[in-house]
Amino acid sequence: MDDAEALPDKTPRTARGRRTLRKLLDAAAVEFGEKGFHEASISSITRRAEVALGTFYTYFDSKDALFRALVGDMSEAVKVSARDALSDDMGALEIERAALAAFLSFAREHREIYRIIDEAEFVDPASYRDHYETIAARIAKRLKEGADAGELREGLGETEAWAMMGMNVFVGLRYAVWSDGDPDEIASRVNALIARGIAAEPD
């Protein structure tokens, strides 16, 4: 999350303030993940974060504002975890494989992300839409770079980006949240699908 964007007038200016904000966001992830938005309470979140109730309002105006900031924070965390798994020497297909494996590992460690992002569809539809549009735009950019490098087909774009994002989200739900699949094995299978498709090889 770009703090300055999410909290126009409440951005912490000190390291201590940033640590407190971090504690509030981490506590909010647990609270919203366990209870859902409507049952979650600010007082329970500040208790989890070991932060005084009054301090909360230094950072956020409301439970809604905290939820919105949390969705942005999770989008950023997904982005960073994927980026950290990539290196400059990877080809276009290897980048997609590594990004998915990193996402699956991230989702296993942060299973609450699905519930929180999915609940954003109802609690904060603009954040929900922004989350997916941002990821799709990132994938579309990688597809274009891969085509420019001659590694991927020409003409891939937004439709393929949304399709690939959907694949990643659903295999994450199935194999990271609902069960413990091996991230590398799942990512390799999905990568084979996008690399060469499902058609039989011509004889």
Added chain:
Amino acid sequence: MDDAEALPDKTPRTARGRRTLRKLLDAAAVEFGEKGFHEASISSITRRAEVALGTFYTYFDSKDALFRALVGDMSEAVKVSARDALSDDMGALEIERAALAAFLSFAREHREIYRIIDEAEFVDPASYRDHYETIAARIAKRLKEGADAGELREGLGETEAWAMMGMNVFVGLRYAVWSDGDPDEIASRVNALIARGIAAEPD
């Protein structure tokens, strides 16, 4: 929906009863789609359905029971709309293309389905899971049949089925619910992705 399964002791036995049940389900789709589960009310649903409030309880014990039946009814409608688009002379890849095009057309006409299925994750998690597990099993079965016919690669299974379902769900969200894409064009692009992948053709 298998009425007998969803409504063990309240299955309508007459044609008139089945028409009333249909009116209640259709009204529920509009009500839950517009207001969400928590704001929706039985009295508003019976008003929309032009059914007496007391009649509701001939069919359902509660708002929860109606919601559960509606999710099952929508799963069934998705299945029927895909099945009606298929014919015996289609190859395995053409089947996937036609099934997706049918789903996109269905979702354009029934945009509320996304909100209702997605809300099931919170209101009725078992129905949510069942909805997707049933669809994935159907896709996995088609992949096996395609491999048996020599049209698709051997070894495709559950992982590929979840990946393909995710593609379909997300392109539906993007191009049927959030905007009006051409179902045939979108389905053809996604079909090219699953048919031959995104890698550049070898020179």
